Amino acid sequence: MLDGTTAEIVERKALRINAAKTCQPIGAMYAALGIHGCMPHSHGSQGCCSYHRSHLTRHFKEPVMATTSSFTEGASVFGGLANLTQALRNIFSIYNPEIVAVHTTCLSEVIGDDIPTMIRKAKEEGSIPEGKMVIHANTPSFVGSHVYGFSNMVMGMVNYLSEKTGNTLNQINVIPGFVEPADMREIKRLAKEMGVKIVMFPDTSNVLDGPLTGQYKMYPEGGATMAQIKSAGDSIATIALGHFASHVPAATLEQKCNVPASFLELPIGVQATDRFVSALRGYAGVDIPASVELERGRLIDLMSDLHQYFHGKRVAISGDPDHVIALTRFLLELEMKPVYCITGSPGNQFEKRMHELLDPVVPNAKIKQCGDNFELHQWMKNEPVDLLISNTYGKYIARVENVPFVRFGFPILDRAAHRFYPTLGYMGAVNLINQMLNAFLDKKDRECAEEWFELVQ
Amino acid sequence: ATVRAEMLSVYPAKTKKKREKQLLTNDPGTPPEIAANTRTIPGIITQRGCTYAGCRGVVIGPIHDILHITHGPIGCSYYSWATRRNLARVKPGQPVNYLQYSMTTDMMEEEIIFGGEKKLAAAIREAYRIFKPKAIAVYATCPVGLIGDDIHSVCRKAKEELGINIFGFSCEGYKGVSQSAGHHIANNGVFKHMVGLLDEPDKAKFRINVLGEYNIGGDAWEIDQLLQKCGIHVTATLSGDISYEQICKCHTSDLNVVMCHRSINYMAEMMETKFGIPWVKVNFIGAEQTAKSLRKIAKFFGDKQLIDRTEEVIAQEMAALRPVIEDVKSRLKGKTAAMFVGGSRAHHYQHLFKDVGMLTVAAGYEFAHRDDYEGRVVLPTIKIDADSRNIEEIEVEADPKRYNPRKTPEQIEALKAGGFSFKDYDGMMVEMKKHVLVIDDISHHEMEKLIETYKPDIIGSGIKDKFVIEKFGVPCKQLHSYDYGGPYAAFTGAANFYKEIDRMIGSKVWKMVTPPWKKSTQE
Numbered sequence: 007m008l009d010g011t012t013a014e015i016v017e018r019k020a021l022r023i024n025a026a027k028t029c030q031p032i033g034a035m036y037a038a039l040g041i042h043g044c045m046p047h048s049h050g051s052q053g054c055c056s057y058h059r060s061h062l063t064r065h066f067k068e069p070v071m072a073t074t075s076s077f078t079e080g081a082s083v084f085g086g087l088a089n090l091t092q093a094l095r096n097i098f099s100i101y102n103p104e105i106v107a108v109h110t111t112c113l114s115e116v117i118g119d120d121i122p123t124m125i126r127k128a129k130e131e132g133s134i135p136e137g138k139m140v141i142h143a144n145t146p147s148f149v150g151s152h153v154y155g156f157s158n159m160v161m162g163m164v165n166y167l168s169e170k171t172g173n174t175l176n177q178i179n180v181i182p183g184f185v186e187p188a189d190m191r192e193i194k195r196l197a198k199e200m201g202v203k204i205v206m207f208p209d210t211s212n213v214l215d216g217p218l219t220g221q222y223k224m225y226p227e228g229g230a231t232m233a234q235i236k237s238a239g240d241s242i243a244t245i246a247l248g249h250f251a252s253h254v255p256a257a258t259l260e261q262k263c264n265v266p267a268s269f270l271e272l273p274i275g276v277q278a279t280d281r282f283v284s285a286l287r288g289y290a291g292v293d294i295p296a297s298v299e300l301e302r303g304r305l306i307d308l309m310s311d312l313h314q315y316f317h318g319k320r321v322a323i324s325g326d327p328d329h330v331i332a333l334t335r336f337l338l339e340l341e342m343k344p345v346y347c348i349t350g351s352p353g354n355q356f357e358k359r360m361h362e363l364l365d366p367v368v369p370n371a372k373i374k375q376c377g378d379n380f381e382l383h384q385w386m387k388n389e390p391v392d393l394l395i396s397n398t399y400g401k402y403i404a405r406v407e408n409v410p411f412v413r414f415g416f417p418i419l420d421r422a423a424h425r426f427y428p429t430l431g432y433m434g435a436v437n438l439i440n441q442m443l444n445a446f447l448d449k450k451d452r453e454c455a456e457e458w459f460e461l462v463q
Numbered sequence: 464a465t466v467r468a469e470m471l472s473v474y475p476a477k478t479k480k481k482r483e484k485q486l487l488t489n490d491p492g493t494p495p496e497i498a499a500n501t502r503t504i505p506g507i508i509t510q511r512g513c514t515y516a517g518c519r520g521v522v523i524g525p526i527h528d529i530l531h532i533t534h535g536p537i538g539c540s541y542y543s544w545a546t547r548r549n550l551a552r553v554k555p556g557q558p559v560n561y562l563q564y565s566m567t568t569d570m571m572e573e574e575i576i577f578g579g580e581k582k583l584a585a586a587i588r589e590a591y592r593i594f595k596p597k598a599i600a601v602y603a604t605c606p607v608g609l610i611g612d613d614i615h616s617v618c619r620k621a622k623e624e625l626g627i628n629i630f631g632f633s634c635e636g637y638k639g640v641s642q643s644a645g646h647h648i649a650n651n652g653v654f655k656h657m658v659g660l661l662d663e664p665d666k667a668k669f670r671i672n673v674l675g676e677y678n679i680g681g682d683a684w685e686i687d688q689l690l691q692k693c694g695i696h697v698t699a700t701l702s703g704d705i706s707y708e709q710i711c712k713c714h715t716s717d718l719n720v721v722m723c724h725r726s727i728n729y730m731a732e733m734m735e736t737k738f739g740i741p742w743v744k745v746n747f748i749g750a751e752q753t754a755k756s757l758r759k760i761a762k763f764f765g766d767k768q769l770i771d772r773t774e775e776v777i778a779q780e781m782a783a784l785r786p787v788i789e790d791v792k793s794r795l796k797g798k799t800a801a802m803f804v805g806g807s808r809a810h811h812y813q814h815l816f817k818d819v820g821m822l823t824v825a826a827g828y829e830f831a832h833r834d835d836y837e838g839r840v841v842l843p844t845i846k847i848d849a850d851s852r853n854i855e856e857i858e859v860e861a862d863p864k865r866y867n868p869r870k871t872p873e874q875i876e877a878l879k880a881g882g883f884s885f886k887d888y889d890g891m892m893v894e895m896k897k898h899v900l901v902i903d904d905i906s907h908h909e910m911e912k913l914i915e916t917y918k919p920d921i922i923g924s925g926i927k928d929k930f931v932i933e934k935f936g937v938p939c940k941q942l943h944s945y946d947y948g949g950p951y952a953a954f955t956g957a958a959n960f961y962k963e964i965d966r967m968i969g970s971k972v973w974k975m976v977t978p979p980w981k982k983s984t985q986e
Contacts, residue, residue, distance in 0.1 A: 010559045010594050018593075020585035022537065022569035029538030051605055051636040052503055053513020057542035059927050064546075069931040071907070076503040076511075078850045082609065082637040092477075093506030099475050100507065100908050112536050113605040113637060116575060147536035148570050148606065220976045222911070222934040350537075380564070399544075402563055 007406040011380060013387040023380035024399065026324045027350025029147035030155030032058040033184060033251075034109035035072055037159035040190075040208020042229030043104030045097055046072040049090055049119065050111025051082070054147075065417040066187075066214040066425055071224060073097050073106075077113055086114055090124050094140065095133040103225065105232055108142040109159060115146035139232060141166035151351040152416075153250045153326050156184040160255040163207060163235050170239040170263035177203040178289050179241045179265065181256055183248030183272055183328050184416065185430060187211040187228075192428035193247075193273075196283065199298050202290040205234045205241060215425045239263035243289045245282065248272050248328030249355050272328050273430050274438070275336025276305065282431075301432040308439055309340060315446055316439075322346040324382050324396035325415040327356040327375070333395065333414065334363055336435060342393075343368050346385045348377030379403065393442060410445035412438070467900065470912045478504055485903040494892035496841075499903045500832040502640045502850045508907035510803065510829050510927060515539055517645020517830075518634035519602040522726055523653060525549035525677055525702040526710065528557050530596045533567040534583050534614055535604025539636070540567035548944055549677045550684075551704045559594070566590060570606065579612050587621045587629060597707045598628035598657075608635040628707075630656040641830035641904075643725065643806065644854045650729035651857050653701075657710045658734070659865070664715035667696035669764050672716045674731055674742070675723030675807070678703025680949020682956060686747050689780075689953045693773040695760055701727060714738045717869045718763055720745040720756070724888045725806030725831050731886075736859045739868040741875075744888040747952045749814025750784055762883055765874075780954035788818055791961040795920075796820030798968060801913060802923040803905045804942045806831040810891035812923055812942055815951070815960050823895060824917050827902035831891075836901065838890035907931070920968050936976050938967040 031048055035058050038046035048055035055074035062070040073096075075081075075089040090108070097106055108121055121142040128134050143162035145155040160181060180197070182190050191211040197204040212228025238244070238259060244267040246256030256267035268289075273282035279302075287294055319342045323330050327349040334344045345368060349356055352375055360373040372385055379396070383403045386394070394404050395412045398419040404411035418424050428434040447463055467486055471479050484498035503509045512520075515533075520543045524531060533540035544565035553560045568586045570579050587599055599621070601614050614631035622629040634648045664670065671690070676683050683703035690697055699705055699713035719731050719742035731742035743763065745756035754777045761773040800816045800823050802809040809826045816823060833841050870878070875885075892901060902909060910928060913919075914935050922932050923942040932939035940946060940963070948963060950956040 007560075008563050009553075010561065010564065012593075016589065016593050018589050020568060020582045021532070021589040021593075022540075022567045022586075024544075024565055025537055025541055025567070025569065027537060028541040029536055032538070047506070051513050052509060052511050053516050053636040054538065056510070056512040056516075056927065057538065060546070060925075061542055063926050063930060067930060069934060070927070071508070073506045073508055074503075076505045076509065077637045078502050078640060079637050079853060080849070082605070089505045092504070095475055096478055096504060096506035099478075100473055100906075111605065112538075112570075112575075113609070116606045116609045146572070147538050148572050148575050151537070216934075218934055218936070218976060220934075220936040222931055 008383065008402055011383050011387070013384060015381070015384050022378055025350050025378050026348055026382075027151035027326075028061075030145035030150060030152060030158065031109050031111055031147065032061060033152035033155030033157070034107075034143055034145045034159035035059070035070075036062060036184065036210065037156045037208045038107035038109070039070065039213050040210040040229055041105060041107060041163065041235070042231045043225045044229065045101060045103035045106050047093065047097065047106050047108045048072055048074045048111060049086060049108050049121065050075060050113040051077040054111045061417060062214070064419045067422050068214050068216060069222070070214070073101075075114075082113060082117060085117060086119050087124050087127070091128045091131070091133050094128050098133070098135050098138060101224065103138075105139040105141065107159060107162065108140065109145040109155065111145070112147040115144065115148075139166070150353075153184050153328070153351050156251050157254050160208060160252065161258050164238070164255050164259045164262060167232060167235040168239040168259055168263055169236050173240055174242065175237055175240045177205050177237070177241045178286060179238045179244035179259070180204045180206040181244065181246045181252035182206055182209070183251035184326060185272065186425065186428065187213065187215040188426055188428040189430040189434065192431045192434060196298065196431055197286060200283070200286055200290070200295060201292055202286045205238050206230060207235050207238065239265065241265050243268060245270060245285050247282070249359075250327045250351060250353060271335065272332035274332035275339050275435050276302070276432075277339065278332055278335055279431050279435070305432045305435050308436060312439065312443060313341070315443055316340040316342050318343060319392040320345045320390075321393045321395060322382060322386055322391045324348050324377075324379055324400060327351045327353060329415045331356065331359050331363070334360060336438065338363065338367060344371060345391060346372045346382055348374045348382050350376065350378060352376050383407075393445065410449045412441045412445050414438070466912065466916045469916070470909045473908065478507065482906075486909070487901045489892050489895050489899050489901050490897055491893045491895060494837045494890065497833060497836045497901060497903055499828070499836055500640060500643060500830065500851065501848060503904060509904055510925060511641045511904060513636035513642065514634045514638040514645035514648065515602060515604055515636045516543065517642030517726070518632050518649040519543055519645070520547055521642060521677065522646055522649035522702060523600055523632070525551065525562070526705055526707060527551035527553070527560050527562045528596070528706050529598040529600055530561055530566060530590050530594060531600050531602065532586060532590060533602045533604060534570070534579060534607055534612065535567065536570045536606065537567060539604045540565045547677070548679045548947070548949075549703055550681055551678070554706055557706060561594070561596065575606055575610055578610060579607070580617050583612065583614065583617050584621060587617070588625070591625050591627070596627065601629070601631040603631065603633050603635050605636045608633065608637075628656065639851050639854055643830040643832065644851060646726040647729055647854050650727065650733070651855055653710065654730060654733050655857065657707070659711070659714045659738070659862075661708060661711035662715065662865070663712060665696060665698050669695045669766070669769060670698050670716040671695060671718040671720055671760060672698055672713045673700040674719050674721045675727035676700050676703050679943070680945040680951065682950045682952035685950040685953040685956045689753070689757070689776070692776045693757060693761065694769055701730065714740065714865070716740060718743070718760065720760060722747065723807040725835050733857070733859045737862050737866065739861070739866045741869055741885050743885055746811050746814065748808070748811035750781065750788070750818050750954060750957045752811070752814045753953050753957070754781065759883070762881070763878070784954050784958055787958045787961055791965045792819045794965060794969060797822070798920040799824045799917065800921050800923065801825040801917065801919045802942065803827050803829070803902070803910070803928070804923060804925065805829050806835060808923070808942045810835070810894070813894065815957060816964070818957065819961050819964070821920075823899065824919055825900035825902060825913055826891065826895065827905050829904060831903070834888065834890060836890050836892050836903070838893060839886065839888045921964060936973055938970065938973070940964065940967060
């Protein structure tokens with residue numbers, strides 16, 4: 007397995023091998039699915055849309071709907087106006103969404119299609135029915151990564167939908183970042199537990215983790231409603247979780263509607279969740295309820311019970327920047343040693359923040375933006391680790407290097423129940439601890455000498 | 464017919480007019496003309512993918528000891544990384560299976576503005592330094608054509624510099640109307656750059672190539688084993704579990720048997736023209752079909768021993784399979800299936816369902832052409848429309864030295880007189896019942912209507928549809944990825960499939976969908 011990967015590192019400036027990122031539109035599609043009654047639309051050739059739908063489906067094991075402009079060679083040369091107009095007419099007639107959220111691909115970005123003008127024209131000639139909405143985001147695949155695509159589509163929501171009426175509502179916006187439906191559900195639960203009213207967008211819970219009832223619903227129960235996103239302009243404040251996925255849209259909302267934004271990291275682990283909970287408490291002026299404190303206490307209890315298994319363990323992490331930053335922070339709380347940390351996404355903020363976190367405790371850690379799993383594997387060959395945490399693509403490395411492996415982030419293509427378990431919040435941290443411990447002890451039980459095979463651990 | 468009308472009724476006029484021609488009720492006697500291989504209607508929710516997927520993802524991607532470098536932004540290489548289950552085993556002396564890698568130039572804004580040729584050349588050099596492969600294939604994606612990167616000249620220069628075979632495919636996603644254009648581009652490229660490079664035939668007798676078989680879930684291995692039992696040798700399977708060397712020498716084989724007509728018929732035709740290798744259509748999906756295909760191959764060689772041995776193998780395999788068929792049939796007889804798969808399986812798999820007494824109530828392809836629906840007889844009447852006109856047709860001539868007709872005209876006449884036919888694909892429609900629906904490039908809306916109306920006991924489709932269909936309470940068998948199971952080819956594969964379908968249709972889970980408090984009567 008991966009026999010072409012050698013410990014010797016040949017410098018690469020042009021060739022990307024086994025990427026730790028994918029392209030913008032899939033992030034935009036995911037974000038758009040977090041709007042209730044929304045049809046995501048991919049303005050490009052149809053291959054992108056099929057790939058993005060397939061990939062999201064493989065991760066969630068759920069239907070993922072989206073339409074495409076289905077560019078042909080002609081449209082690629084002369085522009086995709088006719089394709090988009092025809093698409094909108096068909097989408098509203100056949101599938102009747104409340105809103106269509108258009109994103110672009112490298113194709114329509116290279117030819118320079120002007121989407122706002124196209125939407126306006128479609129509106130003028132009646133291809134968009136009264137009361138229906140079309141929004142857009144430019145998501146060129148040759149810039150950033152899928153996380154940027156997510157951020158851009160959330161910005162599209164703010165740009166088109168959020169409004170300030172002047173009538174401030176007693177609610178707090180939460181932009182959750184490119185996280186799982188289970189995480190979004192966990193954020194809502196925490197807020198509810200605290201008695202804080204939040205408006206979260208996008209929100210894919212009850213969209214991509216739906217039930218099987220014998221009735222297929224093209225537009226499932228979940229998703230932030232257009233009215234909610236609109237009302238975000240009247241909220242007290244916005245809490246944006248994750249620099250890469252959420253900060254720009256929150257800043258945009260601050261500019262547009264004067265809603266002050268609080269920029270946090272993803273609430274993974276103790277202190278990051280403390281900060282999130284404290285931010286909710288501060289803005290809403292509520293006390294932290296006993297139930298939330300109890301959850302926190304249980305997590306601390308678990309961390310103390312299992313400290314021996316985590317302390318000093320060397321970890322390699324590959325994933326999306328917000329996830330890697332937040333996870334690293336949690337692993338440091340467990341006194342583990344994140345020694346190799348990469349993200350495929352570009353952005354200096356990643357390396358800056360990771361150095362802040364790691365330099366004092368793991369001074370020799372290798373940290374890299376625009377890294378890939380090929381190089382990560384080479385580092386591991388040179389100096390092994392005790393644990394690998396990444397999306398499914400890490401399983402090849404884990405097998406060949408015989409390293410305990412925890413699946414985390416996007417995408418997880420080879421397991422299913424992950425969609426019900428958060429990694430955010432105190433309970434999410436419990437889930438992560440459980441997974442890491444199982445990975446460590448399964449390996450020990452499988453490989454240790456018989457006399458060390460023990461009943462109680 | 465009313466279903467058809469209902470499916471069409473919701474469409475805007477222009478859309479309806481087009482879909483009418485792609486949605487027919489079958490007549491196996493005289494298959495009606497279907498509109499296929501035409502552009503996708505924007506916004507309709509198609510299952511289709513693109514030319515890049517057809518080229519890199521399907522036809523060439525499975526060659527496991529050459530490097531595949533995607534020239535484009537990150538997505539295309541990422542999504543085609545190990546998602547199709549074209550399994551490969553490393554061969555002795557070839558220690559690396561490159562299919563575990565995904566390689567790309569990861570184009571950035573800078574390359575879009577100033578061009579990406581330099582980065583591509585550098586990427587090829589880096590790939591060579593790290594992996595020292597036998598050959599490198601380069602694939603163009605949407606922006607490459609638009610910004611005017613000349614991947615072919617980059618490849619030519621790199622080939623001279625590095626001394627290995629390096630070649631490019633202009634398979635930009637917007638070309639043609641579906642994956643199909645990518646197949647064609649791939650066939651042309653494989654034929655131009657690999658086939659014929661190695662003139663040393665395998666030593667075995669009765670050499671064939673299996674064309675258009677991609678070893679999904681181990682299908683090609685199953686077919687290969689079966690042929691071996693009969694005494695037939697496979698020089699190359701294009702392109703499931705195939706090595707570079709096997710492709711280079713596949714022209715030394717004596718017969719091409721075609722599994723997936725859509726993706727590889729171009730190659731079959733070109734090899735016949737250039738090297739004199741005849742081709743026949745076979746199908747190793749379904750027990751009866753497998754037996755028929757084996758007999759056809761044995762008959763072609765006309766060797767008594769081979770024919771006898773083949774009959775023996777068929778008898779043994781069928782004897783083992785019969786109890787499985789009878790057992791499964793006792794539960795599935797009369798149940799119904801519908802199938803919407805790529806360009807081949809929607810036809811082939813009907814045989815497996817038929818083996819266990821099931822009926823196909825509707826079927827269609829994503830990207831097949833009229834000949835796959837109506838048979839190759841309609842080939843002369845197919846007009847290539849504006850959207851597919853720019854797909855290269857390469858001129859092939861008989862090789863002055865190596866053209867070698869495998870049969871004399873007399874032998875061919877004798878075979879034909881005995882009921883043997885060459886280049887014989889009759890298409891899907893003649894084998895389907897009268898009045899069943901044939902739907903080309905099915906839309907999500909049509910799929911929903913189909914489920915509501917027919918309530919099929921099972922639907923064969925792909926990952927994008929699977930969970931939609933199952934939300935309705937109808938099991939969906941993925942006939943692209945096999946739901947990570949398989950093999951389903953040949954006799955052993957058939958047994959796997961029957962049991963799998965039996966499991967899925969009989970699963971207790973479907974009976975638990977409605978909570979007891981919502982049921983009118985207690986069960």
